[in-house]
Amino acid sequence: MLFYYANSGHKVGLERVRRGAALLNILESQGVETQLLVNDFRAGLAARDLGVKEYVTVETVQDIDAIADAGNSIIIDSPEDDHGRLVKYCADFKNVWRFEHDSSDRSVHGEILFKSDCLADDCVDSLIVDEIFFDQKIKEERVLFFLGDADYNKNILNNKTFFQEFDMELLLGSYFFVKYENDLEKLFTTLHEPEDYVYLVTKSSTIVTSSSQTAFEAKLSGAKVIYLNIDNETIYPVSLLEKHNIDIVNGFDIEALKMYLKQDYIKKENKIKLFDTQKITSAL
Structure with a gap:
């Protein structure tokens, strides 16, 4: 099982939920069992409108392991301070991915980063748009x-x-x-x-x-x-x-x-591609 935690709420909005829904919809179509974790019911309802079938609400990023079991895989899409919880997650879960906080962010405990400028095999592209x-x-x-x-x-x-x-x-x-x-x-x-x-x-x-x-x-x-x-x-x-x-x-x-x-709108070649899940599915 792959769990995707998307930070949401009345101060941060739903951007991470939209990105998470886009990825989970692609993975679901490929037969991957997934679960979306959000911080409130309103985010969950929005996710359903975007095609996600089920969601579970948790308090913060520190509560992912209240839902996910050891041996599962998790994706963390949140700017929250995990207060050291990431160490435990990397020890308990099969795979841990998280989205970079900024361009200077680095993997700390062996987790794999989603990066906006990913050009190597040890990261994943962070730009994800629903098909x-x-x-x-x-x-x-x-x-x-x-x-x-x-x-x-x-x-x-x-x-x-x-x-x-x-x-x-x-x-x-x-x-x-x-x-x-x-x-x-x-x-x-x-x-x-x-x-x-x-x-x-x-x-x-x-x-x-x-x-x-x-x-x-x-x-x-x-x-x-x-x-x-x-x-x-x-x-x-x-x-x-x-x-x-x-x-x-x-x-x-x-x-x-x-x-x-x-200004007149001149359409240029679209550089945005459908997200390639290979780096994720091959690790599950």
Whole structure:
């Protein structure tokens, strides 16, 4: 059994859950028995919408062995401090993979790293996008904005002068506060529910987002993508986004976003490939 732990919640959103669902869907299609571990039921419901059949909630990264048995394999997709638990995991489990925290991260106890610049046999590529985004659909003309699944610090409201400059539609995040929508509807032409995520990402002509996972999904779907690089934790480095011809706007820069929105979109060769599971399946 392979367990995938994806850190989730109202402060960190669902990026790791989306990445985990993408990988587990591929592995399930290959006959690998898997189990997704998340931190809350909302993340589990989102994972089901993305094709994951079952999930289990755990408190933190330190609780993986409350579910997984010795001899199983685990993947850790989390920036949390494991408080030394990783030592035990590497001793008890058959395989331990974890996603790098940044480019300077190194394996400490023999675990194998998922890396954004993996060029060797002792690591795994961290860029994983679900195959549903490989099927490009006819686009509907809209500029869709998706900050991410969480806006705990109310970045949108705190930068309302920025959003008032544009006619964008908003895809709400799964963790947005209940009464938040009343304020947001004054800044966007339309508000879309989180359940419409896959439809809107695959069908929208232009997508502005501060979620790096969404940026890659939208790019693969054939949309014009602009990544809003704000002060938040991202699961992929900006350099990887640039490598895949995704335009970058640093901060809430009105003029920069206007410039990119006005530019004609020229489709370039897609460099994103369906994730190769060989390094994982061969070790199970």
